[in-house]
Amino acid sequence: MSISRVFATATALALLGLVAAQAQNSLGGSVGLGTPITEADVLAWNITIFPDGRNLPPGSGVAAAGVQIFAEKCAACHGEGGKGGSNPALITDQPLKGNGIEANKTVRNFWENPTTLYDYIRRAMPWPAPRTLSNEEVYALVAYILAGNGIIEKNAVMDATSLPKVIMPNHGNFILRYPDLI
Numbered sequence: 001m002s003i004s005r006v007f008a009t010a011t012a013l014a015l016l017g018l019v020a021a022q023a024q025n026s027l028g029g030s031v032g033l034g035t036p037i038t039e040a041d042v043l044a045w046n047i048t049i050f051p052d053g054r055n056l057p058p059g060s061g062v063a064a065a066g067v068q069i070f071a072e073k074c075a076a077c078h079g080e081g082g083k084g085g086s087n088p089a090l091i092t093d094q095p096l097k098g099n100g101i102e103a104n105k106t107v108r109n110f111w112e113n114p115t116t117l118y119d120y121i122r123r124a125m126p127w128p129a130p131r132t133l134s135n136e137e138v139y140a141l142v143a144y145i146l147a148g149n150g151i152i153e154k155n156a157v158m159d160a161t162s163l164p165k166v167i168m169p170n171h172g173n174f175i176l177r178y179p180d181l182i
């Protein structure tokens with residue numbers, strides 16, 4: 001091996017060593033990049049409610065408790081009593097008509113799982129101020145919408161145990177693409 005080859009090899013090895021040392025530094029955290037996320041941080045974002053009800057929070061609600069909340073926070077867009085306004089009707093007995101995106105899908109004629117209602121309302125409504133409702137308020141609104149649609153009894157209490165047991169009218173008409181992921 002010529003002198004210059006030896007020199008080049010030694011330089012390459014030294015550089016490799018430097019890269020390895022730097023990688024070790026960042027992995028070891030000694031350069032201070034990245035902070036492990038805390039359980040509390042995770043909890044604030046971990047709001048997914050699974051179809052079977054996993055992750056539903058504590059609390060409960062009945063339709064009667066939802067009447068006033070709905071009137072104050074939802075009716076402006078969804079109409080009085082949820083019958084529809086500038087935004088979709090939430091309480092209606094319209095049958096499913098049309099195909100695909102054009103179909104008039106509603107909670108009653110289309111939604112497969114009652115638990116989605118909880119997830120959706122807590123995550124996205126009221127439209128101008130999402131994530132401002134308490135867990136109790138969401139349970140009350142879910143009960144109000146389900147009872148209004150005749151899916152549960154008027155005085156049924158909705159909580160983490162009872163809500164997943166509600167059978168939606170369109171349940172069973174869906175084909176799961178990846179059943180193992182649910």
Ligand code: HEC
Pocket residue numbers: 070073074075076077078087088089090105106107117120121125126127128141
């Ligand atoms: C400022 C208007 C506005 C207010 C207030 C509002 N919503 Fe909505 N809501 C919308 C819009 C717009 C959509 C449709 C969103 C979309 O399709 O992406 C929607 C969709 C929904 C849906 C899904 C309906 C469906 O069939 O797909 C539900 C359930 C719902 N809202 C519940 C509520 C509840 C409960 C409240 C009160 C806490 C509320 N919304 C307040 C505008 C509003």
